[in-house]
Every structure is written in structure tokens, then in C-alpha cells.
Amino acid sequence: MARTLYSEEEENGTGGINLTPLIDMVFILLIFFMVTASFVKESGIDINRPAAQSAEQKERANIIIAIKKNGEVWIDRRQVTLNALRAHVERLHAENPEGTVIISADKEAPTEFLVRALDEARLAGVAHVAIATLTP
Structure with missing residues (x-):
């Protein structure tokens, strides 16, 4: 056998x-x-973004700042004041120094809040700051 x-x-x-x-x-x-894997980051609130003819697609945005039409500023799904925005951006930028900041402001938001958010992001040391728009 x-x-x-x-x-x-x-x-x-x-x-x-x-x-x-x-x-x-x-x-x-x-x-x-x-x-x-890449995950889509969202600001956590709904924004009506303005349209722009020259809008370009950004592949990665590590820090998203959202500004509602009533002037509320949101980052990382938390509402923050404009005075505390720089500290939040510095902390998030320290985690990823190569990252960019995208400011997603409602089209009816006061321009003052958009300019202050842009200024605070640059003062936090972020070189690449963009404003989110829609393509028409």
C-alpha cells in the first residue's frame, strides 16, 4: 500500500x-x-461658497477654516473666536508643516472675518493659504 x-x-x-x-x-x-488612503476633510458646517472663474482644484487641504454668514468661525468641527484662531492653526500646522490652509467662507459672510482669518493663518506661519470657491 x-x-x-x-x-x-x-x-x-x-x-x-x-x-x-x-x-x-x-x-x-x-x-x-x-x-x-486619503480621507476627505470637511469643516463640519454647511457653507454657500461664492463662484469664481479662475478656481483651481487643490488635492490636499490639511486645515479647513469655515466662516458662516453670521460671522461664526469653525475649525476642526469646533467654533472658535478670531482671537483664538491663530493658536489653533499653529497647533494643527505643527502636526503637519507641509499642510495648507483653506478658508471656506460663506458668500454672505462679512469680508472682515475672511481677511482676519487669512491674516491669522499667515501669522501662524502657514505659507500656503487658499480661499474655497465653486467653479461656475
């Missing part, structure tokens, strides 16, 4: 398929996809 290699392994208690390398590979792929 011919015995197969598989049946000898079963008798010795070492039978079966070793799944450890497969599981390791799956976890490595999972970590790779989690690290390379």
Missing part, C-alpha cells in the same frame, strides 16, 4: 496547511491601504 506524504504528516500531528504567512500578508496589505 502506498502511503502519501500527507497521510504521514497527519499521523505525526503536523498535518494541515500553515496559514500564518497568508495572515501576515493580509495584515501588511491592510496596513498599506490604511496608510495610503
Whole structure:
């Protein structure tokens, strides 16, 4: 009677398929996809942005400042005052120095709040600040 290699392994208690390398590979792929995935950041409030003919698409925005039409300023889904805005931007910019700031102001928001937010972002040390608009 011919015995197969598989049946000898079963008798010795070492039978079966070793799944450890497969599981390791799956976890490595999972970590790779989690690290390379990009997530869309939102300001947390609804804004009616103005339209602009010269609008350009920015791929990444790490810090989004939202200004509502009543003058409320939001960053990281929290309402902040204009006086505290620079500290928040400095903290977020320290986490990612390569990041940019996008100011998403409502089209009916007072210009004073937009200019102050832009000024506070630049005073916080951010070189790249943009204003969010819609393409018509």
C-alpha cells in the first residue's frame, strides 16, 4: 500500500496547511491601504461658497477654516473666536508643516472675518493659504 506524504504528516500531528504567512500578508496589505488612503476633510458646517472663474482644484487641504454668514468661525468641527484662531492653526500646522490652509467662507459672510482669518493663518506661519470657491 502506498502511503502519501500527507497521510504521514497527519499521523505525526503536523498535518494541515500553515496559514500564518497568508495572515501576515493580509495584515501588511491592510496596513498599506490604511496608510495610503486619503480621507476627505470637511469643516463640519454647511457653507454657500461664492463662484469664481479662475478656481483651481487643490488635492490636499490639511486645515479647513469655515466662516458662516453670521460671522461664526469653525475649525476642526469646533467654533472658535478670531482671537483664538491663530493658536489653533499653529497647533494643527505643527502636526503637519507641509499642510495648507483653506478658508471656506460663506458668500454672505462679512469680508472682515475672511481677511482676519487669512491674516491669522499667515501669522501662524502657514505659507500656503487658499480661499474655497465653486467653479461656475
